Amino acid sequence: MNAPALETRGLACRFGGLIATDNVSLNLAPGARHALIGPNGAGKTTLVNLLTGMVKPTSGQVLLQGEDVTALSAHARVRRGLSRTFQINQLFPDMTPAEQLCLAVGERLGEGGNWRGIAGADRAMASEVEDLLRRFDLMSVMDQPTRQLAYGRQRLLEIALALASRPRVLLLDEPAAGVPEGERADILAALAALPADVTILLIEHDMDLVFRFAQRISVLVAGRMLMEGSPAEVAADSRVREVYLGADAHG
Amino acid sequence: MSGEAARISAHLTRRARWGAGEIAFWIGLVALIFVAPSRALLINEILIAGLFALSLDLILGYAGIISLGHAAFFGVGAYGAAILASHGINDPIVGLVIASLIAGLVGLASAPLVLRGSDLTRLMVTLGICLMLGELANKNSWATGGADGLSLELTPIFHLFPIGFTGQRNAALYSLAVLFLLFALARRIVQSPFGLSLRGLRENRLRAGALGISAPRRLIAIYALAAVYAGAAGALVAQTTQIVSLDVFDFHRSADALLMLIIGGTGFLYGGIIGAALFIAIKDGLSTATPEYWEFWIGLLLVALVLAGRERIGARIAGLLPRRARGSAA
């Protein structure tokens, strides 16, 4: 009855002879707080690209709310409720935060082809932009060009943009990457405050953040799923320790 | 609506209202035609060139599509108006509308070809399409008059105001009216959610896709609209000079429009008109002084502009104009 929010079945992806993703099966219950970890080069980014539709799998399926979306394009998946953030900020540098949130909300409402109205004149739209600006503490900078914002603020805007699409499933690709120590608390607070009904897959290097945030953790190594379990189980697993200690030892 | 939401809305729609400077600009144009009727021919040329450059701004400044063959649509509009007139459709306004729409259809048909590939490919495809259309016009002289061109017989506008050589002031006013209406429409469109999504696509294609924006349809739409505008400019040239010849498809025409737009600045709609005025004034001034060599100075200006950092200059000027829609060329 209750279909998983996001599911993959035997997902595989090869680039020439290189196997980037090998038979990955993942299952996220609605509202889950799930983390995906793995050493550098484990294929985390490829997996995200497969989930969002930016890369087509060699074999296997991606299911969103029980529906097969493997054949759908990236933007079609967004319209079905799958959003993402990027490891490196992908913002609109010459727009203000309010403008780009207006753009994102407008697209969700199917207004993007509307050439008669004036963007942002609609009250409901302005209220929704306001809500997002407040939620991510961007109200005070809403009318400043994005390129001038502090990096931590830009990182928050990155999440706000993804949330503006009102996703059912949200993929967060290393949301704390590069954020200076002083601004990390803001990111953690924003993650904790994400709506409970949104299913979240967190891809992260930062173990501190992962263990604080996730209810379940999947460990990806060399394109394969090494194990999946609760944070305690993952922390206790000798194979995981070996992979991480090994990875650390090699720098 | 809460106070904050109203403030956000005011921020988002801050450019939608016409500023005093803008209103003065348009009134000034009308006044200029009446104050200097002897220069009506030149003013008319500037207005039409401004419309053509505005059309290029829609695709270059707002959608980041770079073209070396925009004259294709200018030419289709010009020949469209001329051929309509030679087949008994002598009302200028009817001819203008139909010719522009034909140009728009050509734009719609060619847009999918143009949107493939890289900027480099785009340069060649747009140029190639323009050359093909020019050659078609050249070889199908039964319809176009070939190298001899076509002359137009038109009825007066509203059956009252003759345009052309006998009514140069009327012609300039007619061009100004068309320019203003199309400008106002473009101004509205770039403020719309559609216009915002184009800015999004230009600034960050990857993120725009991640917000669910499907690029091709939006870009095809703006490309076709720009083709309508270019077609209107071509039709105006045909109607107000009452003759069309093959030079409407010239590479020079595409290049000049690009120069005008770059001189005036991309991405704020007025750039095309201002650039056209500067370009034609420079050309007019220089060509009375050095009739054969005026191009040299335009070339020098262009080289200097690029080397000095076109975008930096644009940004500095933008800082002086608070109402300028933000963003420069991609």
Next chain:
Amino acid sequence: MLTILFDGIAYGMLLFVLACGLSVTLGLMNFVNLAHGAFAMLGGYATALLMNRCGVPFLATLPIAFAAPAILGVALERTLYRRLYGASPLDQVLFTIGLVFMAMPIANYFLGDQPQQVHLPLFLQGRVEWGGVGIGIYRLFIILVCGAIAAALQMFLIGTRFGAQLRAAVDDARVASGLGIDVDRLFTITFAIGCGLAGLGGALAADVVGGIDPTFPVKFMVSFLIVVTVGGSNGVLGALLGALLLGVLDVAGKYYVPSIGAFIIYAVMVAALLIRPQGLFARSGGR
């Protein structure tokens, strides 16, 4: 029929020499140089002026037709072009259109707008019959000279250290300079040779196109671009095939279906771009 094919090949060979420099800057260095034709014009003028005003024999002018634009090329590359290697295609287009706009009035100012004719020496004039095929001696001369240039270029690029370095630099300029290759110098020399060849092509073409006049850079810009587009981004062979295809199609098209005129060629160019946006004869995965 064979005569037309022959003339087409000769014209194609000529286009190859004119355009191969552009195929390097555009195809390999990714620089849109619309001013390429201005260098060809300079070469053409050099030959015409040396012959008509100083009485230098035709063949003796050819080295100068190569050297003059090559030297100008070095000067411009060092001072101006270099700054725009990383710039957007739009900036490159604007900059090089600006150069064309400057070059044409300069030529007009000093030499007037009448075409400068190149009068071929007697031994290059006339026709011979070979098995019923009429062959212009000058056309044959062009094919031989240009063919030799093409072969030499190919050997130069494939067989020499310079060629290998150039290919490495084009592949990844940063890695190449990390390997100790002087990329700046490499590009300057390549650019200069391209300009020189364009000048040589201009000199050879003067007779075929009815003299050199100030509009030359714009008149032939399109042909150059078509050669490069059809030939694609992979070096000498692509440009040669593109040029030959264009030359034969152009000559044959004008002879057999004059009612369509140049339409065929433009259509071929657009089609080539649509089939393979990187160029028709390019190896896949190139660039």
